[in-house]
Amino acid sequence: MHRGRLLALATAGAMVLSACAGSVEVTSERADPIRVANVDEPTTALPATDDPALVDPGPLPTQAPTPTPIPPSGDVDPEAINFGSNKPPRAYDDFLLAVMTDLQVWWTETYPAIYGEEFTPLEGDVYAAYPERPDDIPGCGSERTTYDDVAEYVAFYCGVGDFMVYDDGDNGLLAELAREFGAATIGTVLAHEFAHAIQLRIGALDRALPTITTEQQADCFAGAWTGRAARGEATTLQFSDGDVRAGLIAMTKVSDPVGIDQFVPGGHGSAFDRVGSFQVGFNEGPQRCAQLLDDPLPLVPNEFTTGDVGSGGDAVFGYGENDLIGFLPEDLNRYWDEELDITGLDRLALVVVRSSSDVRCDDLRGDLSQGTAWCASTNEVYFNEPVARDLYNSLGDFSVGYALGTAWSEAVQNALGSDLTGEARALLNDCLTGGWVKTVTPVDFALPQPRLAARDSVRISAGDLDEAIQTVLLIGDPGIDDNVIGNAFEKIDALRTGVIEGTDACLSQL
Numbered sequence: 001m002h003r004g005r006l007l008a009l010a011t012a013g014a015m016v017l018s019a020c021a022g023s024v025e026v027t028s029e030r031a032d033p034i035r036v037a038n039v040d041e042p043t044t045a046l047p048a049t050d051d052p053a054l055v056d057p058g059p060l061p062t063q064a065p066t067p068t069p070i071p072p073s074g075d076v077d078p079e080a081i082n083f084g085s086n087k088p089p090r091a092y093d094d095f096l097l098a099v100m101t102d103l104q105v106w107w108t109e110t111y112p113a114i115y116g117e118e119f120t121p122l123e124g125d126v127y128a129a130y131p132e133r134p135d136d137i138p139g140c141g142s143e144r145t146t147y148d149d150v151a152e153y154v155a156f157y158c159g160v161g162d163f164m165v166y167d168d169g170d171n172g173l174l175a176e177l178a179r180e181f182g183a184a185t186i187g188t189v190l191a192h193e194f195a196h197a198i199q200l201r202i203g204a205l206d207r208a209l210p211t212i213t214t215e216q217q218a219d220c221f222a223g224a225w226t227g228r229a230a231r232g233e234a235t236t237l238q239f240s241d242g243d244v245r246a247g248l249i250a251m252t253k254v255s256d257p258v259g260i261d262q263f264v265p266g267g268h269g270s271a272f273d274r275v276g277s278f279q280v281g282f283n284e285g286p287q288r289c290a291q292l293l294d295d296p297l298p299l300v301p302n303e304f305t306t307g308d309v310g311s312g313g314d315a316v317f318g319y320g321e322n323d324l325i326g327f328l329p330e331d332l333n334r335y336w337d338e339e340l341d342i343t344g345l346d347r348l349a350l351v352v353v354r355s356s357s358d359v360r361c362d363d364l365r366g367d368l369s370q371g372t373a374w375c376a377s378t379n380e381v382y383f384n385e386p387v388a389r390d391l392y393n394s395l396g397d398f399s400v401g402y403a404l405g406t407a408w409s410e411a412v413q414n415a416l417g418s419d420l421t422g423e424a425r426a427l428l429n430d431c432l433t434g435g436w437v438k439t440v441t442p443v444d445f446a447l448p449q450p451r452l453a454a455r456d457s458v459r460i461s462a463g464d465l466d467e468a469i470q471t472v473l474l475i476g477d478p479g480i481d482d483n484v485i486g487n488a489f490e491k492i493d494a495l496r497t498g499v500i501e502g503t504d505a506c507l508s509q510l
Contacts, residue, residue: 034319034329034350035380037358076236077101082125084133090168090175092183098236099187100126103194105235106225114290115202122197124163126190131169138163154254155189157196159205164193177246177253184243185250187229188222188278195221204293212269213296216277219251219269220289223281230282241479244282245488251275252469272465273299276496279489298500300441300465314397317389324397325350325383332408335436340503345415348408351380365410367485370475371403374410381407391471398464399471402495405433418510423477426485427494430472431506434498437465441499468495 080100083093104121111119127137129150137145140158145165150156154173155166166189167174177185195218199205204214226247229239239247252271269277277297281289315324333347353359359368359382366373371387374380381404391399409432413425420428469492476488486494498506 034325034352036352037354037360075101077104080104080126082127084128084130084136086132086134087128087130087168088132088170090170090178092178092186095183095237096186096190099190102229102234102236103191103225106228107194107198110286111198111201114287120201122162122164124158124161126164126166128168129165130167137165155193157193157200159196159200162197162200164190164197166190166193173253177250181249182242182246184226184239184246185253187243188226188247188250189254191222191225192218207293209293212299213293215269216273216296217289217292219274219277220281220292221286222247223278224284224286224289225281226278227282227285241481241487241489245473245476247278248275248469248488248492249473251278252466252473255466270300270463270466271469272496272499273297275469275492276500279493279496282489283493300499314392317392317397317400319352324392324400325352325388328401328404329381331440332404332436335439336408336412342412342415345412346379348374348411349380350383351375352383352385354385365414366407371400372407374407374414376411376414379411381411395470395474396463396467398467401437401464402433402468402471405436406430408436409433416507416510420510423483423486423490427490428506428509430486430491430494431498431509432503434495434500435503435506437468437495437499438502465499 076098080097108119129147131147135144138161139145150165150167151172157164174186199214228234230244232238251274255271255274317324319325329350337347361375363376364373368382368384371384373382388400406429409429472491473488476491477484480487
């Protein structure tokens with residue numbers, strides 16, 4: 001997140017934050033004062049909910065790495081993967097056989113429906129690569145493929161020989177993802193690589209398309225197949241909510257590093273873009289994915305501007321006018337109150353709290369243990385500083401931006417008279433937050449050339465939306481049937497709707 005030029009406000013003044021002997025003094029002449037509650041009390045975190053990660057987020061929470069059970073009726077092809085002669089067994093071997101079996105079945109059915117001709121199976125094998133394996137994997141532009149070659153790429157499809165390879169080493173990224181988040185992460189990767197085999201068959205790999213375009217379509221096809229498995233339509237396996245979440249995590253883990261131009265050869269896209277392509281396939285199916293080569297999805301910026309290079313895109317966690325907690329609330333007030341001029345929505349003030357005893361509100365809306373909540377009676381946003389600092393340190397500055405955005409969105413819904421409750425209300429808050437983000441994103445959401453947005457006083461930096469994705473993966477409901485604030489898939493989908501389509505798309509849901 002980046003503060004550009006100062007906002008020109010008639011009532012703008014100075015705000016000073018200083019610490020001395022355990023106390024904090026805040027003075028402000030701004031229109032949206034920031035108040036620190038009960039400043040003489042010790043700095044302690046607010047009580048957690050049942051999930052301690054909400055107070056100290058740390059890394060993304062893990063799930064049991066046991067693979068999804070294969071239904072007894074599933075006819076799994078034991079030769080769907082070439083395991084080699086001396087492969088160390090992995091807990092997910094049978095699961096991956098089920099994945100490859102169903103991908104073959106699915107494309108045999110789907111390819112003729114989309115492209116009007118029979119699907120031709122892979123000429124080569126799907127190889128598991130591991131350090132102990134003999135040098136028996138064919139080369140892709142060289143005589144042989146070594147394990148080191150595979151470990152560098154994690155997994156790949158080779159059109160020369162029409163085969164696939166994935167890293168089956170115990171210390172590789174895929175094994176790590178399977179241990180932390182479940183074997184479905186590898187299933188998603190294999191579905192993505194299989195999509196490149198489809199692109200060879202339709203001639204897409206001969207069209208000199210940008211790499212990001214073919215990668216986007218492959219992510220979409222992987223999402224479409226995951227949707228099939230989640231709906232119970234696959235022949236050999238069924239995905240749980242945790243498996244779908246694992247697929248989303250896989251997309252974030254194999255995205256381009258922040259600062260990389262997506263349009264360079266080999267570019268795959270940011271985590272936000274890759275998850276978005278995956279969700280388009282999941283929600284709309286493979287026919288929609290087939291259109292993406294000629295009508296690609298919009299992309300968010302992934303390159304640092306000159307001003308962001310030194311900071312890595314993160315604003316300072318502080319309360320000064322050019323610090324994160326100084327300019328974000330001001331811009332949220334400016335957008336919702338001044339630009340949209342919503343009747344009944346006054347400018348919100350921020351109250352910084354460090355313990356539960358700091359809270360003075362009987363009608364708090366939201367979960368303060370996740371960073372922020374709105375007090376309807378006082379029109380104040382309570383800001384849980386210990387949680388916000390943990391989010392900032394673990395995920396980046398826009399994890400805090402997301403938390404603040406949803407608190408303002410709750411006030412917006414109230415002013416608009418929204419009668420939504422529970423999960424539906426929380427998801428609309430995500431969408432409205434995305435609508436605000438769109439106004440501070442320096443692109444026109446059109447391939448391939450970005451441009452600065454008209455409102456450039458505050459703008460997001462490369463990687464900020466990826467941080468929002470990470471935050472949502474952290475706080476979302478565990479399953480689709482929990483219906484509290486929405487699971488990670490639903491929340492990301494709602495946020496993305498706002499970012500891509502704007503606030504009007506969110507307001508149309510009321």
